[in-house]
Amino acid sequence: TQTPPETNDPTVERTLVLVKPDGVRRGLSGEVLRRVEAKGYTLVAVELLDATPGLLAEHYAEHVGKEFYQPLVDFMMSGPILAVAIEGQRVVEGFRSLAGATDGTLASPGTIRGDFARSWGSKVMQNIVHGSDSPESAAREIALWFPKL
Ligand code: GDP
Numbered sequence: 354t355q356t357p358p359e360t361n362d363p364t365v366e367r368t369l370v371l372v373k374p375d376g377v378r379r380g381l382s383g384e385v386l387r388r389v390e391a392k393g394y395t396l397v398a399v400e401l402l403d404a405t406p407g408l409l410a411e412h413y414a415e416h417v418g419k420e421f422y423q424p425l426v427d428f429m430m431s432g433p434i435l436a437v438a439i440e441g442q443r444v445v446e447g448f449r450s451l452a453g454a455t456d457g458t459l460a461s462p463g464t465i466r467g468d469f470a471r472s473w474g475s476k477v478m479q480n481i482v483h484g485s486d487s488p489e490s491a492a493r494e495i496a497l498w499f500p501k502l
């Protein structure tokens with residue numbers, strides 16, 4: 354067990370985790386939540402939902418216009434997504450570390466992608482989870498997926 358962080362601790366952050374449609378389809382939602390909780394992060398909000406083109410255009414603003422953008426959107430709309438906001442000390446980097454590298458072939462064993470994803474090339478989008486890449490991205494993405502938070 355870990356000492357709970359002080360509420361005024363500036364290293365306490367929030368980040369957005371998405372269990373992507375492949376993860377939900379494969380029954381890995383619980384496994385992702387288990388790893389998040391086992392690490393000691395706190396669940397702030399959880400919702401199963403279907404993404405819309407507008408939400409994805411905002412979420413993936415940095416990728417709009419790239420050649421893989423439409424396949425990525427089609428994939429992200431292929432089934433429900435489990436959106437999860439989590440909190441903890443340095444959780445933005447911490448969850449990226451739990452998730453592992455984007456390419457499932459290269460992601461290290463012990464990471465979510467390394468343990469459960471094999472996808473690469475044109476199927477690299479099938480990599481189980483999303484995690485925000487900075488505290489600024491996290492704030493923006495949490496506001497998109499959890500407007501009431
Ligand atoms: P992440 O931060 O590790 O999720 O990776 P990126 O921000 O670079 O890309 C966002 C997501 O788009 C990735 O998780 C993949 O699902 C997908 N993606 C990234 N690069 C490619 C690509 O070259 N081709 C395809 N088809 N999908 C990609």
Ligand code: MG
Pocket residue numbers: 486
């Ligand atoms: Mg990214």
